[in-house]
Amino acid sequence: MNxxxxxxxxxxxxxxxxxxxxxxxxxxxxxxxxSGKSHSVTFTYKIDLSNKDAITGMLDIAGARTACSGExxxxxxxIKNNVITLRTKDLDGPKCGVITFKxxxxxxxxxxKVPWNGKQVDMELEKQN
Numbered sequence: 001m002n003x004x005x006x007x008x009x010x011x012x013x014x015x016x017x018x019x020x021x022x023x024x025x026x027x028x029x030x031x032x033x034x035s036g037k038s039h040s041v042t043f044t045y046k047i048d049l050s051n052k053d054a055i056t057g058m059l060d061i062a063g064a065r066t067a068c069s070g071e072x073x074x075x076x077x078x079i080k081n082n083v084i085t086l087r088t089k090d091l092d093g094p095k096c097g098v099i100t101f102k103x104x105x106x107x108x109x110x111x112x113k114v115p116w117n118g119k120q121v122d123m124e125l126e127k128q129n
Contacts, residue, residue: 022046022057025109025125031066031116041066043114045074045086045101045125052079059088059099068096084110101125 024046031041040063047057055077061068068091075089075098086101101123103112108127113120 022048024128026128027110027123027125029114029116029121029123031063031121032119034117039063039066041068041116043101043123043125045110047074047077047086049079055079055084055086057086059086061099067094068099072099079105084112 024044026042026044029041029043030038032038042060042062044060044062045057046060047055049055055074057074057077058071059074060071063069070092072088072091075087077084077086079085082105084101084103084105088099090096090098099114101110101112101114103110103123110123110125112123114123115121
């Protein structure tokens, strides 16, 4: 193998070894407001499931009427006995705190609950890729 080919193969191997494979899960939360009404909040999780004991990734929250919008880092996550738990770092918005999704893996979906305004709200996230 000539030197240029060896360097190209080595470079490609380094690029692949640094690539983080992630899965994207998307869902719309019917979020209760403090006044008793509700509005739609979009949750998009981009998570690396390669280590079931230490899931990493990001949560993007979008909604016209939520101070918790934006991209937030997953502080901890795990899968044990088909139960997945994803917990963000403390969110910057007022009264946002930490978002924790806890649920079951059901085929290409994550089905569980998310706390919102003091209530546990049902959430279904569908795999996008």
